[in-house]
Amino acid sequence: MLMKKGAEANLYLEQFARVLHHAGESKVVVKHRISKRYRNPQIDKQLRESRTTLEAKLFSDAKRAGVPTPLVYEVDCVGMRIVMEFIEGQQVKLVLEKMGPKARRNLCRLIGRQVACLHHAGIVHGDLTTSNMILTREGKVYFVDFGLGEYNPSLEARGVDLHLLRRALQSIHFRITEDAYRAVLSGYQQEFGRGAGEVIKRVEEIERRGRYVQKEGRV
Amino acid sequence: MLCLGIEGTAHTCGIGIVNSRGKILANASRTYIPEHGGIHPREAARFHAANARLVLNEALKAAKIDIDDVDLVAFSRGPGLGPCLRTAATAARALASWLDVPIVSVNHCIAHVEIGRLTEGAKDPVTLYVSGGNTQVIAFDAGRYRVFGETLDIPVGNCLDVFAREVGIPHPGGPNVERLAREGKHYIPLPYVVKGMDLSFSGLMTEAVRKHRAGSNLRDLCFSLQETAFAALIEVTERAVAHTEKREVMLTGGVAANKRLREMLKLMAREHHAKFFVPPMELCADNGAMIGWTGVLAYRHGVRQKLKDTGVMQRWRTDQVDIPWRNR
Numbered sequence: 001m002l003m004k005k006g007a008e009a010n011l012y013l014e015q016f017a018r019v020l021h022h023a024g025e026s027k028v029v030v031k032h033r034i035s036k037r038y039r040n041p042q043i044d045k046q047l048r049e050s051r052t053t054l055e056a057k058l059f060s061d062a063k064r065a066g067v068p069t070p071l072v073y074e075v076d077c078v079g080m081r082i083v084m085e086f087i088e089g090q091q092v093k094l095v096l097e098k099m100g101p102k103a104r105r106n107l108c109r110l111i112g113r114q115v116a117c118l119h120h121a122g123i124v125h126g127d128l129t130t131s132n133m134i135l136t137r138e139g140k141v142y143f144v145d146f147g148l149g150e151y152n153p154s155l156e157a158r159g160v161d162l163h164l165l166r167r168a169l170q171s172i173h174f175r176i177t178e179d180a181y182r183a184v185l186s187g188y189q190q191e192f193g194r195g196a197g198e199v200i201k202r203v204e205e206i207e208r209r210g211r212y213v214q215k216e217g218r219v
Numbered sequence: 220m221l222c223l224g225i226e227g228t229a230h231t232c233g234i235g236i237v238n239s240r241g242k243i244l245a246n247a248s249r250t251y252i253p254e255h256g257g258i259h260p261r262e263a264a265r266f267h268a269a270n271a272r273l274v275l276n277e278a279l280k281a282a283k284i285d286i287d288d289v290d291l292v293a294f295s296r297g298p299g300l301g302p303c304l305r306t307a308a309t310a311a312r313a314l315a316s317w318l319d320v321p322i323v324s325v326n327h328c329i330a331h332v333e334i335g336r337l338t339e340g341a342k343d344p345v346t347l348y349v350s351g352g353n354t355q356v357i358a359f360d361a362g363r364y365r366v367f368g369e370t371l372d373i374p375v376g377n378c379l380d381v382f383a384r385e386v387g388i389p390h391p392g393g394p395n396v397e398r399l400a401r402e403g404k405h406y407i408p409l410p411y412v413v414k415g416m417d418l419s420f421s422g423l424m425t426e427a428v429r430k431h432r433a434g435s436n437l438r439d440l441c442f443s444l445q446e447t448a449f450a451a452l453i454e455v456t457e458r459a460v461a462h463t464e465k466r467e468v469m470l471t472g473g474v475a476a477n478k479r480l481r482e483m484l485k486l487m488a489r490e491h492h493a494k495f496f497v498p499p500m501e502l503c504a505d506n507g508a509m510i511g512w513t514g515v516l517a518y519r520h521g522v523r524q525k526l527k528d529t530g531v532m533q534r535w536r537t538d539q540v541d542i543p544w545r546n547r
Contacts, residue, residue, distance in 0.1 A: 005461070006461055007454065007457040007458040007460070007461040007462075008454070008457075008458075036450075036453075036454075036487070036490075037486050037490070038450070038453050038482075038483040038484070038486040038487045038490075039446070039449075039450040039453065039454075039483065040406055040446040040450065042406045042408075043406070043411065043446060043447065043450050044450075046408070047411065126414065126415060127415045128415070129415070129416075131462070148413065148414075148415065160371075160414055160415075164414060164415035164416065164417070167415070167416060167417070168415070168416070170538075171360075171365045171366065171367055171416070171538075174361070174363075174365070174538075206371075209371070209372075
């Protein structure tokens with residue numbers, strides 16, 4: 001069953017038994033990176049292949065770093081498919097603005113801590129938006145999309161990662177951006193420890209570098 | 220009501236005359252072309268100052284009106300090059316006070332979207348706005364035009380132009396790169412950079428120039444440069460379409476002239492069952508009519524400004540502007 005038609009992949013919800021092995025009972029998600037007719041076939045193949053294998057690796061390394069991610073059951077580099085665990089819960093995008101301020105701050109702090117865990121493990125997510133995060137009933141936050149992630153321990157990459165999260169908050173959750181972002185940073189600092197200040201400073205620098213930043217904000 | 224719109228954010232000195240029903244009565248312009256290198260802001264501003272009168276007379280003649288018939292003056296307040304913006308703003312203030320009519324300032328990027336909505340009949344598009352000075356993916360949400368992706372460094376038009384200049388392709392760079400690209404056959408791998416919702420083209424440009432110096436075929440390079448840059452643009456636009464679930468896609472800005480880019484965006488739009496729009500080129504490029512029309516929209520919906528509050532904003536963000544003429 002088609003669950004979501006995303007920009008770069010289709011997500012299907014299937015029975016474990018149907019896709020993998022008859023002994024399984026649970027549901028799985030099949031992420032199929034579809035070919036894009038608009039782009040050059042070589043770019044298309046290269047992007048889909050590298051993103052599929054890389055994403056599978058990132059899922060498991062992120063989990064090892066202590067960040068909840070779906071279990072990867074199968075990687076198919078020819079069919080450009082990843083078969084993974086189905087995470088039951090709600091998209092953070094849909095719940096973030098409905099929560100009370102305190103619960104929201106706690107959630108954002110947790111997200112910030114998890115981003116710090118990734119960065120500690122040398123991973124940058126590359127697409128930190130609230131639509132890529134699933135909040136489960138136990139209060140865990142799963143990062144379910146590493147399609148644009150990479151292994152990159154540089155200050156710049158970490159800065160861009162946090163900057164993107166802030167941009168996502170600005171465009172999607174513009175009513176609560178600043179409050180949410182502050183909480184993210186506090187969680188990030190708490191988990192990252194020494195060196196977090198340097199990353200946050202870099203975020204500000206990246207923002208000043210942007211093309212459309214007012215002078216007042218460029219001090 | 221007749222609105223006179225003055226555009227002067229970069230190399231185009233444009234004056235358009237639009238009535239309150241959205242009829243474009245005139246759209247005159249002159250474009251500054253540097254003798255060598257890129258736009259020198261001060262030189263461009265000097266060009267605007269020298270040509271404003273000529274363009275104004277042309278516009279009045281084309282619209283068959285007298286200067287006294289103008290009821291409202293609109294001008295491009297930003298984003299853009301400081302000296303150019305200040306020249307256009309000075310002209311607008313002078314006209315408004317001499318004619319004793321109201322003045323409204325307009326965001327250049329939003330004007331690009333609004334003129335497309337007016338002439339193409341798009342209601343609520345995801346807009347890919349690509350030019351030598353700007354690269355943004357824009358969509359309306361909750362009272363404002365939100366930016367769903369933008370360049371982190373240089374605009375895509377600038378990437379093509381600078382590449383052209385560096386490898387000795389004559390002016391105009393973009394169109395000449397496109398022409399050469401059509402003869403390119405082999406794809407040369409170049410850095411493809413999408414960072415979340417945002418784009419980056421400076422590394423791509425540098426690498427393409429480097430490959431040229433290392434002896435790669437120029438036609439293949441032009442082809443590969445376009446394919447790489449445009450695929451990234453479309454990917455980001457596609458993500459905005461998927462995210463907002465809007466059913467319209469619009470392309471505008473100077474780079475909209477590129478046929479390959481049009482073709483790619485059209486294919487993407489079709490995959491998402493979205494309608495595809497491109498305004499005519501004279502309205503995709505910087506022009507006064509779009510400023511005039513956006514001025515009409517703002518004025519009709521209660522936007523009023525005092526002369527002293529019309530200082531230019533070089534880095535005015537698209538998402539900083541309230542849009543009272545659109546429903547939430």
